[in-house]
Amino acid sequence: MDDDSDEEFFNGTRRPSGMPASWQGRPLRSGRGWHWSDPxxxxxxxxxxxxxxxxxxxxxxxxxxxxxxxxxxxxxxGKPVPGSTPPDD
Structure with missing residues (x-):
């Protein structure tokens, strides 16, 4: 992710390959990207x-x-980090 075509990923107009179709997207509260989540x-x-x-x-x-x-x-x-918490976007 480092060229202008990647902007589609950051604004949610392009779903990354492998992203389940059922996952829902929304802009990050910071405005710096996109958040996909499993419903x-x-x-x-x-x-x-x-x-x-x-x-x-x-x-x-x-x-x-x-x-x-x-x-x-x-x-x-690809391993879980024990005791970690997700960012508050």
Whole structure:
């Protein structure tokens, strides 16, 4: 996610491949991306962020994805992070 065509993902006009058709989308409250969630389990979600070059957190400066499963953050290896909480977007 790093070119102008990716804007469709951040504004919700394009559903990422593999995203279940039943999942519902809405803009992030921050206005910086899109939030997809499982209507049958709100603890399952995917957030797509444009990134914020002004962020103090280097990982949040560029486009990034945050995945949760059963309310836990999922790390880069696809494993749940015990005790984690999803971002308040």
């Amino acid at each position: 049958d389990n709100p603890g399952n979600s995917v957030r797509l962020y444009r990134g914020d070059p002004e962020s103090e957190d280097e990982a949040e400066q560029g486009p990034h994805v945050v995945v949760t499963a059963d309310g836990l953050l999922i790390d880069d290896a």
